Amino acid sequence: MTAVLSEPTAGEPARTGLDALVDLLDRVLATGAAVSGDVVISLAGVDLIRLDLRLLLTGVSTDSAPTLGGTT
Amino acid sequence: MSTATPTTTDRLWWYAVVDHGSRIPELVGVDGTSRVFTLPTERVDLVVSPADPAVLAATSGEVDERTAALAVEHDRVIGAVAAHCAAVLPVRFGTVVDPTSAQHLDDGTARSLATALDTVRDKLEYGVRVVRRPRQDASSEDAAASGAAYLTAVRDRRRRADQKQAAADDEIASLRDTLTRVSDAATSLTTRRPGHLMNEAYLVATGRADEFLSLAEAARPRLAAADAELIVTGPWAPYSFAAVSGGGSP
Numbered sequence: 078m079t080a081v082l083s084e085p086t087a088g089e090p091a092r093t094g095l096d097a098l099v100d101l102l103d104r105v106l107a108t109g110a111a112v113s114g115d116v117v118i119s120l121a122g123v124d125l126i127r128l129d130l131r132l133l134l135t136g137v138s139t140d141s142a143p144t145l146g147g148t149t
Numbered sequence: 150m151s152t153a154t155p156t157t158t159d160r161l162w163w164y165a166v167v168d169h170g171s172r173i174p175e176l177v178g179v180d181g182t183s184r185v186f187t188l189p190t191e192r193v194d195l196v197v198s199p200a201d202p203a204v205l206a207a208t209s210g211e212v213d214e215r216t217a218a219l220a221v222e223h224d225r226v227i228g229a230v231a232a233h234c235a236a237v238l239p240v241r242f243g244t245v246v247d248p249t250s251a252q253h254l255d256d257g258t259a260r261s262l263a264t265a266l267d268t269v270r271d272k273l274e275y276g277v278r279v280v281r282r283p284r285q286d287a288s289s290e291d292a293a294a295s296g297a298a299y300l301t302a303v304r305d306r307r308r309r310a311d312q313k314q315a316a317a318d319d320e321i322a323s324l325r326d327t328l329t330r331v332s333d334a335a336t337s338l339t340t341r342r343p344g345h346l347m348n349e350a351y352l353v354a355t356g357r358a359d360e361f362l363s364l365a366e367a368a369r370p371r372l373a374a375a376d377a378e379l380i381v382t383g384p385w386a387p388y389s390f391a392a393v394s395g396g397g398s399p
Binding site: 090091096097098100101102103104105106107108109110111112117 | 163166216217220221223224238239240241242244245246258262265274275276278338339348350362380381382383384385388389391392393
């Protein structure tokens, strides 16, 4: 499997390609509601600062582009 | 459609929060095999799937290919849920919960999640970045016939670069004002990479998405003239606006 690196249509917001993948990782790994308390067993301890963008070009496995409900 | 499913697993991967009683589509979790379901609480429902220990091992330490692939899968699930539900509050990647205690969220946490869910109801997130793309001009420095001519060429090149930067700064300020007016909220993302002049997220009502995108796109040629490229991504689930306060916040 290889990353989807096709470019989006001009004028359309990107949901595919390297730009979208960078934004996806920025969001998924660094944002989202952080909930604490007894309910939480563990939280991921990933360090976004260390994210090497070369990984995105060479290794992220996905059969299809990330989509919001498959609408794009 | 997947609704509440009793589970015997002792750990659940938590994707998002949805309204109590929401129905979500049939989905597999980040491990590619387990089923995603909703775990009901009194005020909100939690979108979860059994947490594979092998998957959990990839969520600590340095980000590697496996972590990045899991992040893509995490987003796939949240995106699919967002397509079916008016309100979806994404939860921080890698949050693992105990099924029993999750069903009995303390009231403070539950209220905070419900309030946060309301703030993102019927809204989407778009990413807007501006990146420097300096053009490679034919170098008059190489063609300079004398030292004085060379220094003049260098000075001219630097002056042009400063002018482009100032023009880009003006366009970005204008773009920021314009997009803020048609969005419900905006935030700067902390991840800035070399060459990034702007990296922001906007929370946009679904009914204003076309207007937002048109206004953003209108800035593209002006930014290009200033040697900057506009990159718009989305729609995303509202990751960057999923802050919880009070009992649910760390």
